[in-house]
Amino acid sequence: MLEVRGLTKSYGALRASDGIDFDVREGETHAVIGPNGAGKTTFIGQLAGELTPDAGSIVFAGEDVTALSAPRRARKGLARSFQITSIYPEFTALENVALAVQAQAGHSFRFWRAARRDPALREPARRLLDEVGIGGRADVLAANMSHGEHRQLEVAMALALRPRLLLLDEPMAGMGAEESQRMIGFLGTLKGRYSIVLVEHDMDAVFRLADRISVLVYGRVIATGAPAAVRANPEVRAAYLGEDA
Amino acid sequence: MTGRAIFWAVVIIILATLPPIASALGQPFYIDLVRRMMILAIAATSLDLILGYGGMVSFGHAAYLALGAYSVGILAFYGVTSGWAQWPAAIGASALAALAIGAVSIRTSGIYFIMITLAFAQMLYYLGISLEVFGGDDGMRLKSRSLFSGLIDLGNAVSFYYLCLALMLAAIYVTYRIVNSRFGMVIRAAKSNEARSRAIGFSPYRYRLTAFVIAGGMCGLAGALNANHTNYITPGLASWVQSGDLMFMVILGGMASTAGPMLGAFALLIAEEILKGWTEHWQVILGPLLVLSVIFFKRGLAGIFRA
Numbered sequence: 123m124l125e126v127r128g129l130t131k132s133y134g135a136l137r138a139s140d141g142i143d144f145d146v147r148e149g150e151t152h153a154v155i156g157p158n159g160a161g162k163t164t165f166i167g168q169l170a171g172e173l174t175p176d177a178g179s180i181v182f183a184g185e186d187v188t189a190l191s192a193p194r195r196a197r198k199g200l201a202r203s204f205q206i207t208s209i210y211p212e213f214t215a216l217e218n219v220a221l222a223v224q225a226q227a228g229h230s231f232r233f234w235r236a237a238r239r240d241p242a243l244r245e246p247a248r249r250l251l252d253e254v255g256i257g258g259r260a261d262v263l264a265a266n267m268s269h270g271e272h273r274q275l276e277v278a279m280a281l282a283l284r285p286r287l288l289l290l291d292e293p294m295a296g297m298g299a300e301e302s303q304r305m306i307g308f309l310g311t312l313k314g315r316y317s318i319v320l321v322e323h324d325m326d327a328v329f330r331l332a333d334r335i336s337v338l339v340y341g342r343v344i345a346t347g348a349p350a351a352v353r354a355n356p357e358v359r360a361a362y363l364g365e366d367a
Numbered sequence: 368m369t370g371r372a373i374f375w376a377v378v379i380i381i382l383a384t385l386p387p388i389a390s391a392l393g394q395p396f397y398i399d400l401v402r403r404m405m406i407l408a409i410a411a412t413s414l415d416l417i418l419g420y421g422g423m424v425s426f427g428h429a430a431y432l433a434l435g436a437y438s439v440g441i442l443a444f445y446g447v448t449s450g451w452a453q454w455p456a457a458i459g460a461s462a463l464a465a466l467a468i469g470a471v472s473i474r475t476s477g478i479y480f481i482m483i484t485l486a487f488a489q490m491l492y493y494l495g496i497s498l499e500v501f502g503g504d505d506g507m508r509l510k511s512r513s514l515f516s517g518l519i520d521l522g523n524a525v526s527f528y529y530l531c532l533a534l535m536l537a538a539i540y541v542t543y544r545i546v547n548s549r550f551g552m553v554i555r556a557a558k559s560n561e562a563r564s565r566a567i568g569f570s571p572y573r574y575r576l577t578a579f580v581i582a583g584g585m586c587g588l589a590g591a592l593n594a595n596h597t598n599y600i601t602p603g604l605a606s607w608v609q610s611g612d613l614m615f616m617v618i619l620g621g622m623a624s625t626a627g628p629m630l631g632a633f634a635l636l637i638a639e640e641i642l643k644g645w646t647e648h649w650q651v652i653l654g655p656l657l658v659l660s661v662i663f664f665k666r667g668l669a670g671i672f673r674a
Contacts, residue, residue, distance in 0.1 A: 170566065196568035208566070210559040221556050224549055225567040230574065232549040240549075283567060 123148050123317040124169075124287055129178035131164055138164035139175065140341035146287065151318040153328045156338035157361075162321050163205065165338065166291050169319065170202045171195040183286055197226065201285035203276040205292040205321075211265035215256060215275055218264050219247035222282035250278040254308060270301040277308075288318045294327055306330060329353070337361070374626065374672050382532050386525045395524065399596075402528045404636045405535040406592045411616040411628035412538050413585035418614065419622030420546045421578050422558030423473065426481045427488030428613050430468070431461040431583045433495065433605035435590020440507050440600040444500075450513030450521075457591035458584045464491075465583020469576045488605050495602025506601030509594055521595050531592060535629065538585055543625050545581065554578050555623075619660055621667020630668040 124146040131139040138161040146152045156162055167173035169180065171192035180188045187195055196202075210218050220243040224230060227242070237243060251257045254274040259267060264275060273293055280288055293309065294302045306327045312318065313331060322328050328335060329349050336346040337358050345355045352358055382401065389397040410432055417423040435457035442453045472483040501507045512521040521527045545551050557564045557571035564571055594600050603609065612635065620631025638656060642649035664670055 172562075172565075191570065192565045193568045193570040196566060202566050204563075204566070208560060208563045210556055210563060212559055213556070217552075221552060221564075222567045224552065225564075225569050230549040230553045230569070231577070233545050233551075234548055236544075236547045237549045237552045238547065243549075279563075279567060 123150075123183060124319070125179075125181040126169070127179050127181075129165070129168060129175050129180070131168060131173060131175050137341045139168065139178075142178070142338075142341070142343055144336060144343060144346075146317050146319055149314050149317055150333045151313050151320055151331050153320040153322060153332035153335045154338055155322065155325070155328055155335060160338040161341040162338055163291070164341075166202070166205075166289055166319070166321055169289055170200065196283060199284065199286035200289065201280040201283040201287070202289035203273075203280045203291055203293055205295055207269070207272040207276060209264045209272060209275055209279070212263065214261050214263055215251060215267065215271075216244065216247050216260040218275055219250050219278050219282050220244055222279040223247050223250075226283045247278075247282065250282055251275075253281070254278045255304070270297050270305075273297060273301075273305065274308075281312075285316060288312070288316050290318060290320050290322075292322055293320075294322060294324045302327065378626075378629075379536070383529075386528055390525075398524050398528050400636070400640060402524075402531050403593075403596060404633050405528075405531040406589050406596055407613070407616065407636065408535050408629040408632040409538045409592070410586045410589035411613050411620070411632045412535075412542050413582040413589070414613050415617045415622060415624075415628040416542050416545065416582045416585075417575075417578050418617055419624070419627070420551065420558065421554040421575055423575060423579065424481050424614075425472075425484040425579075425582075425610075426607065426614065427468070427484035427486070427610050428582070428586060429607075429609035430488035430491045430605050431465060431586035432590040432593060432609065432613075433491060433600075433602065434461045434464055435587035435592075436594035436600045436604055437495065437501070437590075438587070439513060439591045439594040440509055441501060443510050443513075444507065448511055448514050450515045453513050454588065454591045458587045461587025461590065462580050462584035465580045466576070469579035469583075473572060473575050473579060485607055485610070488610055489607060492602050492605040492607075495605060502601075504602065506599055506603070509598045509600060512595045512598070513591070527595065531596075534588065534592065538588070539625060539629060542585075545578075546623075550574065550577070615657060619657065619664075619667060621664075621669030624667060624669035626672065627667045627669035630672070634668055 126142060126144040129139050129142040142165060154162055154165065164173060168175050171190055179186060182198065182200055217238065223243050223246045224237065248260060251260050254277050256271050256274050259271060277293060294305055297305060302324060309331055320331060332349055334347060335349055335352045336343050337352060339361045344361060345352055345358050385401055386398050389395055414425065414428045417425055438457035438460045439453045442456060447453065468484065468487045472480055475483060496504045519526050519530055553569055553574045557569065557575065561571060616631035616635050617628050619634055620629065621627030638653055639649065642652050
């Protein structure tokens with residue numbers, strides 16, 4: 123589904139991505155963990171197309187997408203959620219998701235019919251809100267929703283793109299314990315239905331959801347493998363788990 | 368919803384009954400004044416499409432007002448007096464200019480966007496001054512008003528008034544439909560959060576440019592009307608002062624609102640007219656009034672009427 127080879131990106135002397143090899147199989151949840159400053163955000167940014175790598179290639183569903191812009195990748199089915207909530211605050215929850223539905227429903231050079239009343243946009247959006255558990259908040263302005271609800275909205279918008287690959291950038295960031303548990307439960311229901319790249323700090327979530335884990339330290343992948351193997355890896359313990367968890 | 372219907376019913380009744388009342392009172396001057404307001408309301412409405420809904424702070428929107436007016440003037444100068452040719456030419460020339468200006472400026476944002484749009488408008492302003500054939504600095508007189516095969520006589524102040532009313536309402540309605548369509552949602556979303564828009568697969572550039580062209584064309588129509596209204600065309604139409612006035616109408620009336628640009632245009636011209644009657648230094652009073660109105664009516668005049 124996704125094949126990354128030799129991905130390199132530097133900021134001055136800092137190598138944020140240093141020859142990263144990474145792949146995601148069909149239906150697999152592949153988690154990326156690493157201490158702060160390991161280059162996780164830079165890595166996700168390059169996968170999504172927001173950042174251009176200095177070297178290396180990204181092949182998505184058999185096609186080299188390294189040179190494609192973020193909108194083009196999104197239209198090909200590569201959907202992301204943001205670590206720092208990124209929604210449309212002055213639109214309602216339903217409108218936020220409806221916009222994402224609209225984005226994958228072909229071009230939007232349609233100038234006359236009212237989009238807000240279009241059942242072709244509203245109904246899928248409503249179903250997605252129900253699915254992520256905020257169906258009752260459909261008509262609330264996104265600006266007035268809680269942080270946890272924003273995280274759920276982010277996921278609903280990503281799912282609205284009918285993605286072939288989900289890039290989830292710390293979906294649990296800033297959530298309370300109870301909200302996190304609910305989100306982990308929900309992400310568990312996505313497992314297997316989508317191919318997922320999960321960047322997450324919450325070790326509990328990572329070990330429950332991931333099929334494989336890659337550990338990123340100073341821009342390099344120091345280990346990749348099944349959760350148990352990664353947990354047992356001495357290098358990983360030294361570099362990361364030992365100091366952080 | 369009904370509040371909105373009542374608002375528009377009142378607006379239409381007032382504007383539709385104004386000519387007979389003004390004539391009965393022996394004050395035909397008001398027909399002229401309100402006609403000018405309606406023409407500028409069209410220009411302000413077009414600006415709101417890109418400024419209010421699209422978040423593109425164009426400080427050169429008067430350029431299209433001038434292009435529309437000069438299209439009519441230049442065609443009339445060469446003997447083409449038919450409005451059927453002049454007005455589409457005015458809309459087309461303005462839309463084409465907007466395409467060129469937009470293609471360059473929309474690649475930038477923030478202060479650069481403001482400065483580039485301003486620079487293009489000033490360029491056209493100086494071009495107008497340098498064209499001696501068409502009167503240069505002094506501008507040119509429109510030899511005859513646009514002719515519409517005898518269908519409507521723009522020389523008749525009242526007929527022309529009702530044409531402006533119809534076109535203003537049409538411009539407002541068309542803009543209303545556009546901003547609520549799928550297309551409109553894309554430009555509003557891109558204003559709200561560009562990174563999010565890109566992440567869900569919208570490339571904002573094409574949509575913004577299209578909005579820019581629509582706004583340019585609509586303002587070109589206002590320019591064609593304005594040429595017929597004043598019978599006189601000057602480069603000053605493209606000046607930054609005029610662009611600033613249009614921006615002010617939109618902000619005063621309420622950005623991203625249906626009725627806002629119209630209310631702003633009316634309010635600004637009425638205030639100007641009243642103050643002019645009191646003192647020749649009216650701008651000294653108007654300035655602070657505008658500042659206060661922006662401070663106290665954050666959502667503009669449309670926020671008061673919820674329109």
